[in-house]
Amino acid sequence: MLMLSFSGGFVKIVGGIFYGSKALFVDAMTCIANFIALTASIYFYKVSLLPPDRDHHYGHYKLGFGGAIISILAYSFVAGIVVMNLISFKEYQVRIEAPFLAILGFIFYSLAIVVARKISEFLTPYTVFTVSELLESLVVIASSLAGALYSYLIDYIGAIILATYLFIELYSVARDVIMNISDIAPPTKYINNVREFIESQGFKVKSIKIRRIHSRLYHGDIVLVPRNNIDYKELIKKVKELKTDLMKKFSLDASIEFE
Ligand SMILES: [Zn+2]
Numbered sequence: 401m402l403m404l405s406f407s408g409g410f411v412k413i414v415g416g417i418f419y420g421s422k423a424l425f426v427d428a429m430t431c432i433a434n435f436i437a438l439t440a441s442i443y444f445y446k447v448s449l450l451p452p453d454r455d456h457h458y459g460h461y462k463l464g465f466g467g468a469i470i471s472i473l474a475y476s477f478v479a480g481i482v483v484m485n486l487i488s489f490k491e492y493q494v495r496i497e498a499p500f501l502a503i504l505g506f507i508f509y510s511l512a513i514v515v516a517r518k519i520s521e522f523l524t525p526y527t528v529f530t531v532s533e534l535l536e537s538l539v540v541i542a543s544s545l546a547g548a549l550y551s552y553l554i555d556y557i558g559a560i561i562l563a564t565y566l567f568i569e570l571y572s573v574a575r576d577v578i579m580n581i582s583d584i585a586p587p588t589k590y591i592n593n594v595r596e597f598i599e600s601q602g603f604k605v606k607s608i609k610i611r612r613i614h615s616r617l618y619h620g621d622i623v624l625v626p627r628n629n630i631d632y633k634e635l636i637k638k639v640k641e642l643k644t645d646l647m648k649k650f651s652l653d654a655s656i657e658f659e
Pocket residue numbers: 453454455456460
C-alpha cells in the first residue's frame with residue numbers, strides 16, 4: 401500500500417513540476433501529505449493494538465488517533481504551500497504529458513485505497529483523504545488536458561477546485577477527531593439496551609455513564625441499588641457474571657458499584 405501511494409505521488413510530482421500543470425502541482429502536494437498521513441496512520445494503528453502497560457492502564461487505543469492528527473498536520477502544511485503557489489498568478493503553459501501522468505497517478509491511488517479500506521477504522525481518515533486523491537485525479541485529468549489543448553486558465557480553475565476541496569476535508573477530518581476524543585456517549589438506544597439487560601439480571605439501576613473508546617469498545621461506570629437481604633457471596637458472583645456479559649454483549653468494560 402505504501403508503495404502504491406508513493407508511486408501515485410511520484411508520477412504526479414513529475415507531471416506537476418516538469419509539465420507545467422498547476423492542477424497537477426496541487427495534486428502532487430497533497431500526494432506528499434498523503435504519503436506522510438499513510439505512514440503515520442499505519443504506525444499509530446500498530447501502536448493502538450498494544451496491550452495495557454505501566455504507562456497506559458486502559459490500553460493504547462487512543463494512540464490510534466495519532467494517525468488522524470498527523471494527517472491533519474501534513475495536509476494543513478501543504479494547504480499553505482498550495483495557497484502561496486496559487487496566489488502568485490501569471491500566464492503559464494500546460495504540456496500534453498501532464499494529463500497522462502495524472503491518469504497513471506489515478507490508477508496507483510485506486511489500488512492503495514482498496515488495500516487501506518480493508519485494514520482498519522484508524523485508516524479511515526487516511527481513506528477519506530485518499531478518496532479525495534481519486535476525485536482530484538479526475539479533476540486534474542480533465543483540467544490539465546483542457547489546459548494543454550485550450551487554455552491554461554482551465555487548468556488554473558482545476559487547481560482552485562482541488563485547493564478548496566482540501567480545506568473542506570481538513571475541516572471534516574478535524575471535526576471527526578475532536579468528536580472521537582471527546583468521551584462521547586453511545587446512542588441512547590445502546591444505553592437503554594444496557595439498562596434493560598442489567599435489570600433483566602435482577603439488579604436495580606441507579607445511574608449509567610458510558611463513553612466510547614472506539615467503535616468496538618466502551619467504558620462505563622454503573623451504580624446499582626442493592627436489595628435489602630443480600631448474600632455477599634452470591635452478589636459478588638452475580639456482579640462478576642454481569643461484567644463478563646456486558647463485555648460480551650455490548651463491548652462494555654464497566655466498573656460496577658453499589659450505592
Ligand atoms: Zn504504554
